[in-house]
Amino acid sequence: MAQQIELTHTVNESQLGQRLDQAIAELFTDFSRSRLKEWLLEGKVQVDGQVITKPRTKVMGGELITVQAELEDEERWEAQDIALNIVYEDDDIIVINKPRDLVVHPGAGTPDGTVLNGLLFHYPDIAEVPRAGIVHRLDKDTTGLMVVAKTVPAQTRLVRALQKRKITREYEAIAIGRMTAGGMVEKPIGRHSTKRTLMAVTPTGKPAITHYRVAEHFREHTRIRLRLETGRTHQIRVHMSYLQHPLLGDTAYGGRARIPKGASAELTEMIRQFDRQALHAAMLRFEHPVTGEELEFHAPIPDDMVAMTEALRLDTEQFGLEEEF
Structure with a gap:
């Protein structure tokens, strides 16, 4: 049928x-x-x-x-036994801490093996909810929190809250280059004119707003916290690249390795081997779609970003920062 x-x-x-x-x-x-x-x-x-x-x-x-x-x-998706890290669950919603290397939704090149396939396995009734309850997405190699609706009313209300910018999403990231201060990027994002799998800042794109603040300075990198007002595909990655501070490890958007002068062999190797965008959805806050209660969740920074941060911090303590800081 x-x-x-x-x-x-x-x-x-x-x-x-x-x-x-x-x-x-x-x-x-x-x-x-x-x-x-x-x-x-x-x-x-x-x-x-x-x-x-x-x-x-x-x-x-x-x-x-x-x-x-x-x-x-035959066009509907298959239920698959894929492990999901459930942070919170009740009758209406699920909050997941997504690992790297896991796509959220089936699409071109990834017909299965996604979060959605796992949701269908663990929660068979979620098949009755459009997109198996998925409200927003994270890129394959972005880690962290996402909320899923278990019922149609919950999904409808969460989507509406997202559209009205009532869901707060904060991210932790490591950007390439030395950023002196925080700010806001308000630039529309649409499909890249020649690279069809990528997005870009373009006048014909959808409105996109990203807020960011500096959390910690390193010699050739900056740890930042970001908050999304909108949720465009690859938004943070595109906006940071637009600022000429692409994310560490994000080769798709220009994140070529930058090695601090005189850096140890260990740090040099760590930077060169970091093989994903250094981006983590660390905090999620929203009103419960049924009870109205305000909920807030935090996901610990993943090990690879923790190790990189500590190595960059040690390097900075050893060499110090230049005068501009």
Whole structure:
């Protein structure tokens, strides 16, 4: 039996002038461009209540897009016995501390072996919730906290809270270069013009806001804390690269190794061998979607980032910081 789905989203003002097929591809990222275009051509896409079947139709921003379609059973995801680190659980929500090397949601190149597949195994009833209750994502190699809804009402309320920026997400990171002060990046993020798997700051992108503050200075790196107002794909990584302070280990966004002058052989090797973006979702705070109680969770910094921080700190104590600090 096919699964009926209904998707709704308002076109962003920044998408003014985009073709409809491009706009829905940016709005509904859980589905491939080809599938969305197929649904569009089949008359399953409405713009402000009117069925539109022409992909080249231009959007102005502010329109309500509704997609009513079907997913065949064979397109649904498989339950797999994947270990999940559960930080908190009740009848309505689950909070997970995600390890590195684990993708959150199946997609191109990763058909299974994800958090979603694990959720379906451990919580079979979650199959009735869209996207198995996943409300927000973390990149494959980003560690830390994410909340999952066990029921449709809980998911609806959490998604609404996320859209209204009522869920607080704080991250710990190690950036390349010496940052003198904190601040805010407010730059739109969209698909990279030539590297289709990457994102970039672009005028046609979705609004994105990242706050950051300096937590600790090292000789050629900076430990920072970041808070997201929006949740765009790769947001922190893109914004830090835009500031010319990409994250340590993030080769996709320009995080080439920078070795402090005179650094020990051990530190040099650690920096060169650090093989993921140094980014961890350390704190999550939100109102419970059913009880309204304020909940706050903290996930300890993972061992690889702790070891790197300690090594950079030792190096800085040995050589000292330059005058500008």
